[in-house]
Amino acid sequence: MRIDKLFSLGKPTISFEFFPPKTEAGFAQLFQVIGDLHPLHPSYVSVTYGAGGSTRQKTVALVERIQRELGIRSMAHLTCVGHTAAEMAAILDELWGSGIRNVLALRGDPPAGQGQFAPPEGGFAYASDLAKFVRVRHDFAIGVAGYPEGHPQCLNRTRDLEMLKLKVDNGGNFVITQLFFDNADFYRFRDQARAMGIGVPIIAGIMPILNVAQIKRFVSLCGAKIPHPLLLKLESLESDAEAVYAAGVAHAVGQCRDLLAHGVEGLHFYTLNKSKATVQIVRALNVLHAS
Numbered sequence: 001m002r003i004d005k006l007f008s009l010g011k012p013t014i015s016f017e018f019f020p021p022k023t024e025a026g027f028a029q030l031f032q033v034i035g036d037l038h039p040l041h042p043s044y045v046s047v048t049y050g051a052g053g054s055t056r057q058k059t060v061a062l063v064e065r066i067q068r069e070l071g072i073r074s075m076a077h078l079t080c081v082g083h084t085a086a087e088m089a090a091i092l093d094e095l096w097g098s099g100i101r102n103v104l105a106l107r108g109d110p111p112a113g114q115g116q117f118a119p120p121e122g123g124f125a126y127a128s129d130l131a132k133f134v135r136v137r138h139d140f141a142i143g144v145a146g147y148p149e150g151h152p153q154c155l156n157r158t159r160d161l162e163m164l165k166l167k168v169d170n171g172g173n174f175v176i177t178q179l180f181f182d183n184a185d186f187y188r189f190r191d192q193a194r195a196m197g198i199g200v201p202i203i204a205g206i207m208p209i210l211n212v213a214q215i216k217r218f219v220s221l222c223g224a225k226i227p228h229p230l231l232l233k234l235e236s237l238e239s240d241a242e243a244v245y246a247a248g249v250a251h252a253v254g255q256c257r258d259l260l261a262h263g264v265e266g267l268h269f270y271t272l273n274k275s276k277a278t279v280q281i282v283r284a285l286n287v288l289h290a291s
Contacts, residue, residue, distance in 0.1 A: 001099070002140075003043070003073065003141045004141040004174055007266075012039065012264055012266050013203065013265065013268075014267055014269075016269050016271050018047050019273060020047060020059055026106075026273075034275075036276075036279060038072065040282050044073040046102075046104060047062045047189055048077045049076075049108065059077060060076060060091065060094055060098075063070065063076045064095075067098075067099060075102035076095055076104070078105055079106045079130075080126070080148065083124075084122035088130070089137060093138075103143070104142075104143040105131040105143070105147055114205075128163065128169075131167050131171040132171055142172050143170065143172065144171050144174075145177070146175040146177045146193070147178045149178070149224055157192075165197060176205055177202065177205040177268075178222055178224060179188070179205045179206065179222065180205070180224050186204075189202075203267070203268050203269060204256075204264050206252055206268065206269050206270065206281075207252075208249060208281060210248055210277060212234050212235065233247055249277050252277070253280075253281050253284045256285055257285060269281070
């Protein structure tokens with residue numbers, strides 16, 4: 001059930017990311033989405049963690065339910081925000097006891113209203129600290145985050161890669177990248193990571209563009225960019241929602257085909273709890289495989 005064991009099989013992993021809904025109706029809808037994606041045989045799915053640990057119990061419950069009821073390998077996101085080491089130990093123990101063997105160790109975003117991240121007393125300041133703690137607590141497969149265009153709060157790309165190496169050295173088994181839309185940024189990041197001595201698999205984070213205003217908001221938050229030709233095309237179609245959707249899917253298909261042709265070790269889709277676009281993209285890639 002460990003994600004890191006999949007990379008020895010010689011096929012790129014295909015994975016989907018979800019977030020815990022706020023309502024019971026939302027959970028029912030999400031399970032419909034996961035049901036739509038299930039025939040694609042994902043290598044694993046992951047569930048995010050709200051700012052300030054606001055969805056902690058929902059995250060734990062959702063990964064447990066997906067793995068138990070649907071038989072899909074599941075990974076829980078964990079963040080440093082708002083938790084002491086003792087609280088994090090309890091979360092890890094619960095996940096381990098429920099059969100979850102995969103976690104993504106993140107620093108996390110500050111809670112709403114806080115401009116800068118402030119580590120909680122008795123907690124963790126960096127994702128590298130959290131990865132080290134997880135590694136000692138239980139034998140989880142640990143994912144860590146990478147930033148092809150640099151972390152939005154890191155002003156030096158070399159320093160950013162040094163921090164990534166520290167996360168890997170402290171226990172990270174694989175890297176999942178932030179979303180990006182220009183594959184040249186990913187290849188540059190991958191080459192520089194390898195030159196830095198980071199040898200673990202690097203999985204590309206893909207977000208299908210479904211809405212122009214929405215994607216502009218996302219990239220402004222995460223520090224990614226939209227290539228100029230793609231931005232011009234999207235803005236020219238902005239009044240036609242179906243045309244934007246089609247252009248977004250087409251770009252993602254082309255992006256993923258190029259990544260697969262260049263030996264990417266996995267594709268991780270940020271689904272936004274929707275299935276239609278991701279189903280279309282993965283089916284177009286013709287990479288369906290048993291999980």
